[in-house]
Amino acid sequence: NKWVFSFGDGKAEGNASLRNLLGGKGANLAEMANLGLPVPPGFTIPTTVCTYFYAHDKSYPKELEGLVDKALATVGKITGKGFGDAKNPLLVSVRSGGRASMPGMMDTVLNLGLNDVTVEALATLSGDRRFAYDSYRRFITMYSDVVLGFDHHHFEEILDTYKDGKGYTLDTDLDGDDWIELVGRYKEAVARETGNDFPQDPHAQLWGAIGAVFSSWMNARAVTYRKLHDIPESWGTAVNVQAMVFGNMGETSATGVAFTRNPSTGESSLYGEFLINAQGEDVVAGIRTPQDITEYARKASGSDKPSMEVAMPDAFNELTRIYTLLEKHYRDMQDMEFTVEQGKLWMLQTRGGKRTAKAALRIAVELASEGVISQTEAVSRIEPASLDQLLHPTIDPNAKRDVIATGLPASPGAASGEIVFSSDEAAKLQADGRKVILVRIETSPEDIHGMHAAEGILTTRGGMTSHAAVVARGMGKPCVSGCGAIRVDYGRGTMSIGTRTFKTGDVITIDGAVGQVLAGRMPMIEPELSGEFNTLMGWADQVRKLGVRVNADTPVDARTAIKFGAEGIGLCRTEHMFFEETRIRTVREMILSEDEQSRRQALAKLLPMQRADFVELFEIMKGLPVTVRLLDPPLHEFLPHSQAEIEEVARAMNTDPRRLADRARELAEFNPMLGFRGCRLAIAYPEIAEMQARAIFEAAVEAQKRTGVAVGLEVMVPLIATKMEFDLVKARIDATAHSVFRETGGKIAYTVGTMIELPRACLKAGQIAETAEFFSFGTNDLTQTTFGISRDDAASFLGTYIARGILEIDPFVSLDRAGVGELVKIGVERGRNTRPDLKVGICGEHGGDPASVAFCHEIGLNYVSCSPYRVPIARLAAAQAAL
Numbered sequence: 001n002k003w004v005f006s007f008g009d010g011k012a013e014g015n016a017s018l019r020n021l022l023g024g025k026g027a028n029l030a031e032m033a034n035l036g037l038p039v040p041p042g043f044t045i046p047t048t049v050c051t052y053f054y055a056h057d058k059s060y061p062k063e064l065e066g067l068v069d070k071a072l073a074t075v076g077k078i079t080g081k082g083f084g085d086a087k088n089p090l091l092v093s094v095r096s097g098g099r100a101s102m103p104g105m106m107d108t109v110l111n112l113g114l115n116d117v118t119v120e121a122l123a124t125l126s127g128d129r130r131f132a133y134d135s136y137r138r139f140i141t142m143y144s145d146v147v148l149g150f151d152h153h154h155f156e157e158i159l160d161t162y163k164d165g166k167g168y169t170l171d172t173d174l175d176g177d178d179w180i181e182l183v184g185r186y187k188e189a190v191a192r193e194t195g196n197d198f199p200q201d202p203h204a205q206l207w208g209a210i211g212a213v214f215s216s217w218m219n220a221r222a223v224t225y226r227k228l229h230d231i232p233e234s235w236g237t238a239v240n241v242q243a244m245v246f247g248n249m250g251e252t253s254a255t256g257v258a259f260t261r262n263p264s265t266g267e268s269s270l271y272g273e274f275l276i277n278a279q280g281e282d283v284v285a286g287i288r289t290p291q292d293i294t295e296y297a298r299k300a301s302g303s304d305k306p307s308m309e310v311a312m313p314d315a316f317n318e319l320t321r322i323y324t325l326l327e328k329h330y331r332d333m334q335d336m337e338f339t340v341e342q343g344k345l346w347m348l349q350t351r352g353g354k355r356t357a358k359a360a361l362r363i364a365v366e367l368a369s370e371g372v373i374s375q376t377e378a379v380s381r382i383e384p385a386s387l388d389q390l391l392h393p394t395i396d397p398n399a400k401r402d403v404i405a406t407g408l409p410a411s412p413g414a415a416s417g418e419i420v421f422s423s424d425e426a427a428k429l430q431a432d433g434r435k436v437i438l439v440r441i442e443t444s445p446e447d448i449h450g451m452h453a454a455e456g457i458l459t460t461r462g463g464m465t466s467h468a469a470v471v472a473r474g475m476g477k478p479c480v481s482g483c484g485a486i487r488v489d490y491g492r493g494t495m496s497i498g499t500r501t502f503k504t505g506d507v508i509t510i511d512g513a514v515g516q517v518l519a520g521r522m523p524m525i526e527p528e529l530s531g532e533f534n535t536l537m538g539w540a541d542q543v544r545k546l547g548v549r550v551n552a553d554t555p556v557d558a559r560t561a562i563k564f565g566a567e568g569i570g571l572c573r574t575e576h577m578f579f580e581e582t583r584i585r586t587v588r589e590m591i592l593s594e595d596e597q598s599r600r601q602a603l604a605k606l607l608p609m610q611r612a613d614f615v616e617l618f619e620i621m622k623g624l625p626v627t628v629r630l631l632d633p634p635l636h637e638f639l640p641h642s643q644a645e646i647e648e649v650a651r652a653m654n655t656d657p658r659r660l661a662d663r664a665r666e667l668a669e670f671n672p673m674l675g676f677r678g679c680r681l682a683i684a685y686p687e688i689a690e691m692q693a694r695a696i697f698e699a700a701v702e703a704q705k706r707t708g709v710a711v712g713l714e715v716m717v718p719l720i721a722t723k724m725e726f727d728l729v730k731a732r733i734d735a736t737a738h739s740v741f742r743e744t745g746g747k748i749a750y751t752v753g754t755m756i757e758l759p760r761a762c763l764k765a766g767q768i769a770e771t772a773e774f775f776s777f778g779t780n781d782l783t784q785t786t787f788g789i790s791r792d793d794a795a796s797f798l799g800t801y802i803a804r805g806i807l808e809i810d811p812f813v814s815l816d817r818a819g820v821g822e823l824v825k826i827g828v829e830r831g832r833n834t835r836p837d838l839k840v841g842i843c844g845e846h847g848g849d850p851a852s853v854a855f856c857h858e859i860g861l862n863y864v865s866c867s868p869y870r871v872p873i874a875r876l877a878a879a880q881a882a883l
């Protein structure tokens with residue numbers, strides 16, 4: 001068991017491959033040291049010590065203390081300083097860092113080792129008292145907050161009072177004497193409030209900080225974050241102890257963060273922010289407005305402050321050399337943290353950078369074009385679900401914009417919603433189905449649930465790398481940050497800009513692509529897909545084996561899906577064509593008819609409407625397969641509910657409203673999900689199936705005549721449990737088809753198949769396939785009937801099931817491989833035993849869920865079918881499954 005890993009001075013005991021042991025930060029610090037990059041020396045206490053810590057009542061392996069002392073001595077040798085030395089003190093940072101990055105979730109302590117004696121040494125050595133005491137007050141603040149549990153806002157109050165008294169506005173207005181005075185007041189407050197003097201012994205400080213980092217692994221923020229991101233608790237965190245370098249040593253010093261490519265757009269140019277004479281998190285905390293790194297970015301932002309390229313050319317050139325090297329080495333876009341101490345650049349962190357889906361696509365495609373990665377690697381790098389972000393609407397460019405304020409374009413996309421000022425409120429309203437924009441001065445990890453619930457996020461403080469910006473980009477939500485012109489008053493629930501005031505509940509729109517805040521709701525338009533999107537999807541299409549179709553009932557859906565690359569319609573639900581107001585009356589007439597004759601009358605009215613729908617769909621699909629499902633009505637949704645509705649239908653049918661009401665009551669079901677639906681309807685009232693078949697075939701003949709392209713027609717019978725059911729309905733369909741062909745002189749090549757959505761159908765698939773020419777698994781109903789859980793009623797208990805670990809994930813979202821999946825497998829096997837060339841697909845929600853798509857690939861389905869906006873997700877997921 002190795003409990004300490006040193007790094008620095010051009011070498012390291014660890015490297016990037018030891019991520020599980022050293023955490024991401026520690027592993028990459030070691031890797032950078034091995035590459036000979038300027039990394040302040042230090043050492044990593046691995047995650048195994050965290051595991052030990054929790055297994056042994058928060059204690060350490062007994063050898064650890066000696067090993068830490070030895071490692072500290074090595075750092076002292078490299079830097080020429082001594083930890084706790086009264087003349088030439090070594091100061092360190094204590095930094096957390098687990099396997100997976102958990103930004104801002106755990107705390108870092110800087111300038112550790114300072115006390116009343118060493119601060120004087122620092123002042124003498126640097127010749128700068130202000131710098132020394134500024135560092136000391138920062139240390140007292142962070143250490144008290146993180147280790148002593150004494151909240152930092154206490155210090156901020158003391159500082160504000162002091163500044164007010166002196167008439168200062170900025171922290172930079174304070175000189176050395178001011179900070180000396182404040183350090184005294186800070187220490188007094190700590191002693192008064194905690195009952196103990198601020199610790200002066202550097203070793204006690206160090207072990208206090210190490211313990212705090214390990215303990216922070218279990219703090220509420222970290223626990224929530226892990227839950228949201230599926231990070232196991234058992235992983236633990238590592239602790240990094242590292243020699244301090246100082247960005248707050250005057251005008252030739254600075255601290256910053258940079259991405260090797262633009263994390264919003266993917267553009268290949270160094271991108272980031274830095275602050276002169278600042279330390280640590282100053283850049284992301286939004287205390288001062290950071291400066292751009294490159295001149296290119298400064299021109300684009302229009303900032304009047306010089307870029308790093310101009311202000312610190314040597315450090316900038318070194319950063320350029322290093323970032324190019326790091327990107328080549330890691331073969332991916334990097335997110336780096338650095339500090340410049342008196343002109344010299346130091347690297348403090350590098351990791352794969354978080355990025356928007358748009359940027360991810362562009363970066364993957366460009367890295368492949370640059371030959372850094374292969375095309376298949378590019379395909380594997382895009383998270384299929386993230387494509388959703390690219391498919392979201394943007395504001396109609398022709399709409400008039402009432403811009404109330406402009407901030408930073410922190411995360412692309414646009415959204416409208418009611419203003420809310422707290423995350424709890426956002427979550428509450430969202431649960432009620434309302435759309436909200438979360439407006440905060442700034443966000444912190446405590447706001448994650450509110451950010452999840454909101455359509456978009458607006459902050460008045462913070463830059464492009466602020467918490468709100470980083471988290472929103474990760475979530476794919478629009479975000480405008482740093483909108484300084486807006487004054488937020490949490491107490492009153494208002495935000496104001498000049499003379500205009502908006503309150504909780506008022507609707508605004510944010511445009512994250514340009515950073516605008518607009519009054520009211522804006523018209524949105526469909527997204528245009530970028531060249532990179534099409535390139536990458538093309539690469540994905542080359543490797544995938546599964547076909548991807550769409551569930552589309554309307555021409556609009558069909559057109560969208562074609563644009564997104566659908567290869568056919570896998571499910572066209574004819575009942576959805578009947579919900580339109582003028583049609584539903586006729587459908588009600590049909591359903592409520594008491595005899596065949598009046599039912600045929602109503603059906604005759606529906607026929608031309610249905611036929612027109614199909615003609616249009618067939619024309620749009622231009623010969624691609626179209627699976628049309630016969631009526632599977634949720635009967636209760638079609639029944640008239642109100643007295644007015646009953647009277648309206650009665651008038652149209654020329655009957656007594658009371659009689660009609662009786663008939664409606666007769667048809668009402670206890671359990672509609674298992675009631676009179678699917679093929680049962682076609683069997684009891686064959687004239688319904690006949691009308692539909694007629695509409696379908698007449699439309700197909702007409703479309704084929706008009707376009708000259710053969711229609712790829714597949715007629716599908718829903719909800720069958722027995723072969724006999726299927727055969728009865730198929731006979732009607734075939735007979736109608738032949739009548740239509742005879743009458744019109746046209747001919748359509750078609751197949752008749754069935755939806756498999758009942759367990760019995762899976763088991764009897766061998767028999768059913770004797771006559772059914774294709775299968776489509778309706779996994780929504782199959783999940784309902786396999787679990788015996790009604791999807792519409794599941795909400796009240798499914799949460800408990802997931803919380804207790806009875807179910808890992810909602811089976812309506814991701815296919816239950818073990819149970820429902822086994823039935824699907826049985827169905828496929830038995831079906832293909834009878835009919836080896838049986839075409840098998842899946843339709844329903846699962847067709848667009850990446851994990852379910854992977855399952856469909858594994859069991860050898862021919863295609864998946866999903867909603868239009870999920871088509872690209874399914875294409876990419878299918879490709880990744882095939883890699």
Ligand code: ADP
Nearest residue numbers: 093095096104108242243244245280281337348
């Ligand atoms: P996080 O995981 O939240 O990013 P870090 O451990 O990276 O926390 O620390 C936050 C910041 O503190 C760094 O970006 C860097 O600016 C500063 N910092 C950490 N260690 C040092 C150090 N040894 N010298 C100077 N600054 C440091």
Ligand code: MG
Nearest residue numbers: 025337348349
């Ligand atoms: Mg960091």
Ligand code: MG
Nearest residue numbers: 632757778781
């Ligand atoms: Mg169904």
